[in-house]
Amino acid sequence: MARVRNNQGHRTKALNLHIRPYLEQENTQEREGYLQAREIIKPLQNETWELAKTIVRRHYTDEDVKMAYHLQNKFENVDTIAQDSCFHFGYYPQKDVEDKNQDDDDNKDAYITKHFDFRLDGNINGDESRRQNDFAYAYFRDELRGKVNKGEKCNPDINIEQKWGNGSGEENQTNPHWNSCKHANERELGLYGGDDNKTLYAREWNDDYKLDLIGREYCRDRSIACEKKEFDQLMVWQVAKSKLIQCHGKWIETVLEQLKVLKSALRDHIYLEQTIELCNKMGITISETDILATTSKGIVVSNADVLSHLETLKNKSVTREQKILARKLYDQQQAN
Numbered sequence: 426m427a428r429v430r431n432n433q434g435h436r437t438k439a440l441n442l443h444i445r446p447y448l449e450q451e452n453t454q455e456r457e458g459y460l461q462a463r464e465i466i467k468p469l470q471n472e473t474w475e476l477a478k479t480i481v482r483r484h485y486t487d488e489d490v491k492m493a494y495h496l497q498n499k500f501e502n503v504d505t506i507a508q509d510s511c512f513h514f515g516y517y518p519q520k521d522v523e524d525k526n527q528d529d530d531d532n533k534d535a536y537i538t539k540h541f542d543f544r545l546d547g548n549i550n551g552d553e554s555r556r557q558n559d560f561a562y563a564y565f566r567d568e569l570r571g572k573v574n575k576g577e578k579c580n581p582d583i584n585i586e587q588k589w590g591n592g593s594g595e596e597n598q599t600n601p602h603w604n605s606c607k608h609a610n611e612r613e614l615g616l617y618g619g620d621d622n623k624t625l626y627a628r629e630w631n632d633d634y635k636l637d638l639i640g641r642e643y644c645r646d647r648s649i650a651c652e653k654k655e656f657d658q659l660m661v662w663q664v665a666k667s668k669l670i671q672c673h674g675k676w677i678e679t680v681l682e683q684l685k686v687l688k689s690a691l692r693d694h695i696y697l698e699q700t701i702e703l704c705n706k707m708g709i710t711i712s713e714t715d716i717l718a719t720t721s722k723g724i725v726v727s728n729a730d731v732l733s734h735l736e737t738l739k740n741k742s743v744t745r746e747q748k749i750l751a752r753k754l755y756d757q758q759q760a761n
Contacts, residue, residue, distance in 0.1 A: 507637075563581070563670050563672075
């Protein structure tokens, strides 16, 4: 058989469909660090949420909430209670909160506060007004990988890939591919389209972290006092979320660096067999058929499929005589 000459399509399939999945499954320190960081998050979030509820209920007691609901149900013009998942917690580092007069300007400067958001896309930097999806992408990476939502391919690593660029230190600029992946990710996770459009992942996550609160619409209007040791425990949880994002980025960057080297090597391969040989030496068992019989999306295409599709594209014209004959045959079949 004639040797198959390599081309860009073959190289792309080898990299995306075979080499990258193999590199992502390798047991490396970076991958293990990511898996460990992900494993501790949900138990730590549940533990921290119980602490948050304790702090909130010291300030807004169960009796207060009961009374607020009573007044809200009794009077049409009272709208003072709702469920929330984010809070401003703070403390005075020098003295207990009870000993401080919060109207004192000097004491206001000493007050340390931060915004804590328990939602799936909650910002981890203490910025109440901004949402961020890096944590959701890192935690639900396996669930997003390979999914297609409304014709757009999900990619939980897209933000890392855009920031990494081509490995030169320059980030990629905003582009349609980036936006397409982000929209697909957000729809798949349920982070896009408001509460009514939340799918299983976001809905189940957020439903676990809701608490009745008294106050106005924005949580910045209800800063809740806590003890320093409680504040420190809340920070441990936020740092753990940041660490998961960092470990995700560090791991994927090592994969991208390897792919950059391999992409350069594959460009020098004149024949497909050279690429196959390199893959086999890496421990990836593939053949030329695996490359030639798949699309760039990994869909297997057989000769029979191709020939069958070709038949549907020709001999479409039907004469009047053929229509009459087809009708007669149909009538005979119905009579029998």
